[in-house]
Amino acid sequence: MNKIRLALAVAVLTFSTATSALAQAPLKIGYTSVEYVLSQMPESRQIESDLKAYSSQLEAQLKSKYADYQTKAEAYQKGASTMTDVVRADKEKELTNLQTSIQEFQRSADQSLQQKQQSLLKPALDKLQKTIDQVADENGYTYVLNSDGASPVLLHGPKEGDISDLVLKKMGVTPGAPKAAPAATTPAATPAPATTPAKTKTKTKKG
16 A cells, blocks of 8 residues: 555645735735644544554555455366366456456455545544634735645735636636535556456366
8 A cells, every 4th residue: 555644635725815914904924734734633543543553444444355265266277177167257357346446445445444534634624724714814914825845835814915807707706605625536546456266178087
């Protein structure tokens, strides 16, 4: 499974429109490293521990399924020459189904791990966003940006600074309800794909 990093949760932060900045107040811009602040929060250790435990459970289940497949594949290879065509075909179908099951479980485990991560991080992210809003208001910051990554992300700003609707109207588009952005996904590392043993052509024993 891929290594869990709290930094992956940065994209989950939502923009805040709450501010008490005065119209005539001078523009004051601040920035923060969300990754750094998250790593320093006391909740981060428990979140990391819970994620590792959950990841280990999924990985153990995956290893168990793969071990079962390998055991049956080896048994097939050893006994293929003595099997009838019907039995051989049945064993090959079973191995193919096991291989498909492993791949489906792996995809499901990746999604489940990401959902677990988002669920565990949400309280900490909500707390962080609320605190950013409070610090910005108390210290007169009009905008607060996230300094992580190549492009800055707005974490705090006055509603009157949002020109999205004006841009849409300029393009002749009537503004509607905002749509949720699709969640980013990070596929986990996968083991080498299992391969179904090649069919062994043997003559069916008579008698």
